[in-house]
Amino acid sequence: MTTPAHTTQSSGLTVQALTVGYGREDVLHDLSIPPLAPGKVTALLGPNGSGKSTLLKALAGLVRPRTGNAGLDGLDLTRLDHGERARHVVYLPQSLPAAVHLRVFESVLVAARASDAAAGPVDLQAIDQLLARLGIAHLALHYLDALSGGQKQLVGLAQALIRHPRVLLLDEPLSALDLNYQFHVMRLLRQETREHGLISLIVLHDLNVALQHADQAVMIHEGRLHAAGAPADVITPDSLAAVYGVQARVESCSQGRRQVLIDGLQAHPG
């Protein structure tokens, strides 16, 4: 598979007036987000239950929004059929790949071959190279059901990246990784995003990771947009107090990078 050439300037991903819910509950309320540009890593922030995962699922077409749309160069992602959407968007759920009796290499191949749209031959060497870039080439012939949580998470990333999406939606891709791999993966994602002009929207829990690695940040709270912009403008003591209910400082470290320090809980959250 080859990456589609981005000859024309993409206008990015837009989310407009999205309302999504399960049963009678609405999780996202009329949510609009400023356009997400290609080649940028956007951190999606917010406390538990704020609707981050639901937003990703709606963009990936796994839940149908009640109203609103998500546009990508004139396409409405929420209305496309399965195969068509899978050509543009990949979503990686929070859960790790199931522990099945498949070799790592096969599981990545399956991800590339699963949709009808990808009926052409898959370049097996490309899988080799991708696994090497993720630092798991030595696991290629291991079975998934014999891997650790962190290793499975890296395999999950390989499954997403082999599809060469234009929009990459990752739900907490670092949750099972140690510090070294967290850094490695974020650097790799940034590099992939730049090189291929991806629109990467990544749910991150670690605000310091967001400050260090993301190009921009979107913070949502109770299904509504709280702030969007440069990470340093979004992650502020005020927004952390309002959204997370914590007393926090954002200070520059000795190397000039911003760091979030949590001092305590808000007396009156919200």
Next chain:
Amino acid sequence: MRHAASAAGAYRHILRRRAGLIALLLAAILFALLIDFTVGPSGLPWRALWQTLAAPGDADPTYRVIVWDIRLPSALMAALVGMALGLAGAEMQTILNNPLASPFTLGVSSAAAFGASLAIVLQFGLPGIPAGWLIAANAFLFALLAALLLDAVARWGGMNTSGVVLFGIAMVFTFNALVSLVQFTASAEALQNLVFWTMGSLARSSWTTVGVLALAFAVALPLAMRQSWKLTALRLGEDRAASFGVDVRRVRVSALARVSLLSALAVAFVGTIGFIGLVAPHIARRLFGEDHRFYLPGSALVGAVILSLASIASKNLMPGVVVPVGIVTALVGIPFFVSVVLRRQLP
């Protein structure tokens, strides 16, 4: 020499090895068929068997009946039913994401048996179906209903693995009780027919039933193979598969239709033969992994080997008597079932 650094090369090598394994299984089936064909209560000598097979016109009419109407159809039926149940079990375990799933353990076969018993005893069935196909059609209808019910419970009930198994067991008991109820009201002659279903026996195989099951399998296997990548992707998790472009709903429904068709025909023709659909997928998974391009046909072939061997055993357990093969598979299958339960910590 293969370069150790290239996983792609090693993977190609693995694919070739799997293809070889498939060929080996095919050879094993042929071998088992051969033995199954040569053993039987009539104790015909080898020479007579081959002569009758090669030149049926010149052979003794008794030999002809034994070879062409009994031995051959039932030996082929054993392999075919094994294939059908092996494939059905493999698809079911994937669709329900459940290592204990099989047509027999989760009530699909029992439902089919109930449908068949309604047709046998009460001649109850869908209007417009020719009388000769009433049993098979009824079995299919009830099997499909049971399969869809299982799927609904697994999917919308939000039930975990053991919950689905318990629901399936409840269906087994329910349909068995209903079959007993039908038995209770049956005439002596119908009862005799019915007992045959509950035990599972190859004795009544005919060329027609062999042909129909072969046709159904020949339709189901290519359809399953066409979805093999999608089914493999489903193993990685439902959301993941959907995000990779798999229409999960369509894959599930079509797989369940195939499962229902194959297990219903198997039940309609030979009764409830248990545990093939449970055991074969586990063995196939060990042999081939879960790439469904190999796992699905592998499970079908393993099922055929097992049932052929069981058929041979059923002729040798007691001298001069063919024990219903369902009894043999249950005796072999139950320890296996228990070992799966004990080994896996079900969620």
